[in-house]
Amino acid sequence: MNEPRRLFVKSFGCQMNVYDSQRMADTLAPHGYVETSAADDADLVILNTCHIREKAAEKVYSELGRVRRLKQAAAADGRRLTIAVAGCVAQAEGEEILRRAPAVDLVFGPQSYHRLPELLARAARDGKAIDTEFPLDDKFDHLAPPSAQAVRGRGVSAFVTVQEGCDKFCTFCVVPYTRGAEVSRPVVKILAEIERLGDAGVREVTLIGQNVNAYHGVGPNGRTNSLAQLLERAAAIAGIERLRYTTSHPRDMGDDLIAAHRELPKLMPQLHLPVQSGSDRMLAAMNRRHTSADYLDIVDRLRAARPDLALTSDFIVGFPGETEQDFAATLALVEQVGFSGAFSFKYSPRPGTPGAAMTDQVDDAVKSERLHRLQAVIDAGQRAFNRRCLGRTFDVLFEKPGRYDGQLVGRSPYLQPVQVSAPPSLLGDIAAVAITEVASNSLFGTLTQASARQPALAAAGA
Ligand code: 5AD
Ligand code: SF4
Numbered sequence: 001m002n003e004p005r006r007l008f009v010k011s012f013g014c015q016m017n018v019y020d021s022q023r024m025a026d027t028l029a030p031h032g033y034v035e036t037s038a039a040d041d042a043d044l045v046i047l048n049t050c051h052i053r054e055k056a057a058e059k060v061y062s063e064l065g066r067v068r069r070l071k072q073a074a075a076a077d078g079r080r081l082t083i084a085v086a087g088c089v090a091q092a093e094g095e096e097i098l099r100r101a102p103a104v105d106l107v108f109g110p111q112s113y114h115r116l117p118e119l120l121a122r123a124a125r126d127g128k129a130i131d132t133e134f135p136l137d138d139k140f141d142h143l144a145p146p147s148a149q150a151v152r153g154r155g156v157s158a159f160v161t162v163q164e165g166c167d168k169f170c171t172f173c174v175v176p177y178t179r180g181a182e183v184s185r186p187v188v189k190i191l192a193e194i195e196r197l198g199d200a201g202v203r204e205v206t207l208i209g210q211n212v213n214a215y216h217g218v219g220p221n222g223r224t225n226s227l228a229q230l231l232e233r234a235a236a237i238a239g240i241e242r243l244r245y246t247t248s249h250p251r252d253m254g255d256d257l258i259a260a261h262r263e264l265p266k267l268m269p270q271l272h273l274p275v276q277s278g279s280d281r282m283l284a285a286m287n288r289r290h291t292s293a294d295y296l297d298i299v300d301r302l303r304a305a306r307p308d309l310a311l312t313s314d315f316i317v318g319f320p321g322e323t324e325q326d327f328a329a330t331l332a333l334v335e336q337v338g339f340s341g342a343f344s345f346k347y348s349p350r351p352g353t354p355g356a357a358m359t360d361q362v363d364d365a366v367k368s369e370r371l372h373r374l375q376a377v378i379d380a381g382q383r384a385f386n387r388r389c390l391g392r393t394f395d396v397l398f399e400k401p402g403r404y405d406g407q408l409v410g411r412s413p414y415l416q417p418v419q420v421s422a423p424p425s426l427l428g429d430i431a432a433v434a435i436t437e438v439a440s441n442s443l444f445g446t447l448t449q450a451s452a453r454q455p456a457l458a459a460a461g462a
């Protein structure tokens with residue numbers, strides 16, 4: 001029997017890359033690969049890359065410099081280290097990567113992951129291999145499902161891709177070019193995957209897609225199901241206690257999805273709904289196809305359905321043509337909505353997108369200054385939201401050991417990390433926690449009487 005080969009996968013960027021990385025590991029497992037957490041003893045390193053902003057792509061090249069040195073060290077030891085670049089940089093840059101980083105053996109885009117074993121064989125035979133085609137067959141039909149064993153090691157919260165690609169063509173965004181057209185997975189396959197996760201101890205599932213609420217997969221009866229229908233079916237699966245979905249586009253926040261926030265107790269009261277800007281002029285230039293009033297109306301309807309809903313968002317500052325007045329409209333929208341947190345970015349022109357060709361680009365110094373001001377307002381909002389959590393009692397899903405002995409870290413319904421003194425037996429369980437202290441990024445709390453008694457009662461009954 002051959003020695004297992006060691007695989008190290010590093011994910012950059014979004015949660016879909018994290019999910020894809022796990023699927024790549026699952027696909028390679030039957031071919032004798034086991035995952036390692038250290039790049040320096042690996043036989044195969046896969047960098048699963050992100051191209052969404054310039055900095056993300058540059059990070060990949062600097063990481064490749066480090067991996068090249070590992071390859072040289074391995075060669076000095078008489079070992080061969082294969083370097084593969086996957087993901088959206090691979091898709092967008094293709095051969096350019098082999099030119100800029102000659103130590104790379106294999107370059108392949110997000111639509112080729114199921115062909116990984118064959119591509120590795122090709123790279124070993126020919127020295128190099130590259131695959132950035134958009135094939136007609138569905139990669140989801142061929143990618144290995146997560147094995148029960150693989151799932152067990154991965155904790156109590158998991159991602160499941162339900163939809164990939166995007167047809168929206170926001171003028172700043174590279175996703176429609178790197179991930180291709182929107183494709184939804186069939187309902188039955190998604191539910192089977194969630195059932196397997198539930199059986200393996202997963203309690204929380206986040207349905208992911210670049211445009212997840214545009215989901216329109218084939219249902220069991222042959223009719224198209226919306227995301228709301230999919231969530232309702234997922235909520236019926238044993239063992240799954242919490243559901244989330246990300247990332248959504250305001251245009252696809254349908255009435256039935258808004259109603260799902262009222263009707264499905266398992267759907268957590270936290271929603272990431274990127275708006276990008278508060279200025280209608282900018283929203284039009286970005287091709288978002290909604291106004292700031294449309295966004296505020298959706299927020300009102302969501303909060304009517306689920307009054308405790310916490311909203312987070314994404315913002316871009318310094319999109320071409322953005323004036324101080326446009327930016328002020330963004331600040332005003334942040335104040336008006338009261339987000340529990342948000343990501344904000346300086347506009348980064350992506351090659352091949354319409355935004356990059358626009359002539360009225362904003363000065364970098366102006367972008368930095370606006371980013372700074374926006375982040376101050378967002379941070380103040382997040383602190384205010386966390387402060388309001390003080391003294392409340394939340395259900396916390398315990399995910400892993402905490403920073404100190406005797407502590408566990410879990411997540412509140414609003415996704416905040418919560419540090420609690422709790423026995424390891426509570427890992428994977430949901431228990432009520434009274435919040436006693438709040439910091440800017442996490443909460444601290446104690447088990448309430450009811451939840452602290454539970455393990456003892458269980459032991460007495462056994
Ligand atoms: N420049 C800056 N931010 C961007 N995003 C997407 N494309 C760009 C870009 N070219 C941000 C958006 C999106 C998030 C995932 O990344 O805010 O919602
Ligand atoms: Fe990019 Fe817009 Fe599609 Fe989101 S909706 S992935 S921002 S093009």
